[in-house]
Every structure is written in C-alpha cells, then in structure tokens.
Amino acid sequence: QVQLVESGGGLVQPGGSLRLSCAASGGSFVNYRMGWFRQAPGKEREFVGTINWDIGTTYYKDSVKGRFTISRDNAKNTMYLQMNSLKPDDTAVYYCACGRLIMVGGATIPRNYDYWGQGTQVTVSS
Numbered sequence: 070q071v072q073l074v075e076s077g078g079g080l081v082q083p084g085g086s087l088r089l090s091c092a093a094s095g096g097s098f099v100n101y102r103m104g105w106f107r108q109a110p111g112k113e114r115e116f117v118g119t120i121n122w123d124i125g126t127t128y129y130k131d132s133v134k135g136r137f138t139i140s141r142d143n144a145k146n147t148m149y150l151q152m153n154s155l156k157p158d159d160t161a162v163y164y165c166a167c168g169r170l171i172m173v174g175g176a177t178i179p180r181n182y183d184y185w186g187q188g189t190q191v192t193v194s195s
Contacts, residue, residue, distance in 0.1 A: 070095050071093065071094070071095040071096045071167065071183070071184040072093070072094050072095050072184070073091055073092070073093050073165050073166070073167060073184055073185065073186035074091070074092045074094075074186055074187070075089060075090065075091050075163065075164065075165050075186040075187065075188060075189040076089070076090050076092070076189060077089040077090050077189060078163060078189030078190045078191045079190075079191070079192070080192045080194065081155055081191070081192070081193055082193070082194070082195050083155060083156060083157060083193055083194075083195055084154060084155065085155050085193070086151070086152060086153045086154075086155065087152050087155065087191060088149055088150065088151050088152070089105070089149065089150040089152070089163055089165075089189060089191070090147055090148070090149055091103070091105075091147065091148040091149070091150075091165030091186060092145075092146065092147050093146045093147065093148070093167065094146060098122045098146065098167065099122070099123060100122075100123065100169055100170055101122040101123075101167050101168065101169050102119055102120070102121055102122065102167065102168055102169075102170075102171040102176055102182075103119065103120050103122055103139075103141065103148045103165065103166070103167045104116065104117075104118065104119040104120075104165070104166045104167070104176060104182060105117040105118050105119070105139065105148075105150050105163060105164070105165055105166075106163070106164045106165075106166060106179060107159075107161035107162065107163045107164065107191075108161055108162050108164070108188075109160060109161040109162075112161075114164070114179050115130070116130055116176070116177035116178075116179075117129070117130050117133055117137065117150070117163070118130060118133065118137060118139045118150070119139070119173075119176040119177075120139045120140070120141055120148060122141060122143070122167075125140075125141065127139045128173060128176060130177075132158075133152075133159075136152065136153050136154045136155075137150060137151065137152050137153070138150075138151040138153075139151075148165060150163070150165075152191070155191075155193045156193060157193045157194060158193075159191060159193050160191060160192050160193050160194070161190075161191060162188040162189065162190050162191075163188065163189050163190075163191050164185055164186055164187075164188045165185070165186045166179070166182035166183075166184060166185045166186070167182060167183065167184050168181055168182040168183040168184065169183065
C-alpha cells in the first residue's frame with residue numbers, strides 16, 4: 070500500500086520561503102505522476118504543480134510559476150516543493166498525491182490521483 074507523508078509546513082512572513090517534502094513508500098513509482106495540491110479554508114482543493122516521476126518534467130499552476138519549484142529524489146522516494154516569495158494567498162493545507170499513468174492533461178484534477186498524504190499547514194502572515 071502506497072503511503073505519502075508530507076512535512077515542512079509552518080508559519081512564514083510574506084516574501085519568505087519554505088520547502089515541503091513528501092516521502093513516499095510502498096511502491097516503485099515507475100510510471101507514476103506526483104502532484105502538490107492545496108486547500109484554503111472554505112475553498113476547494115486546487116492544483117499547485119506536478120512532476121513526472123520517471124523523467125522529472127514539471128507543470129505548474131499559473132499563479133505559482135517562477136516562485137514554486139517541484140523536484141524529486143528517486144533514491145529517497147521523496148518529492149519536494151520549494152516555495153519562494155510566498156504571499157498571504159498561498160496560505161493553505163498542502164497535500165501531496167500520486168497516481169499511476171496520469172497524463173499531463175489530467176494532472177490538475179484531484180480525482181485522478183489514487184493516493185494522498187495527510188497534509189501540512191502553510192501559513193503566510195506578518
């Protein structure tokens with residue numbers, strides 16, 4: 070059974086940085102796509118970015134392009150989300166997710182992912 074565990078959330082001032090980690094276990098993750106989503110209070114869960122686990126290509130939500138970077142360490146089965154120039158609007162619970170054989174066209178849709186972490190809170194406030 071695949072398990073995902075996020076870490077690295079916290080409180081940061083506007084303009085600051087955080088790096089989230091997502092440790093994956095229970096599978097080989099060949100042909101998998103990994104993604105980051107976030108959910109603010111009273112809002113729907115929204116796509117942040119995604120990475121193809123095999124070849125490392127990434128795709129991001131427009132509002133985070135140039136500020137957020139997704140990477141992965143295949144040897145550690147860990148995905149990262151480096152968040153720079155954080156804004157109050159980035160405040161949310163951040164979730165990592167993974168699923169097998171998800172095409173880029175479907176990568177923004179939460180229901181296409183099979184496994185989810187428990188989430189980590191990111192709060193951007195002065």
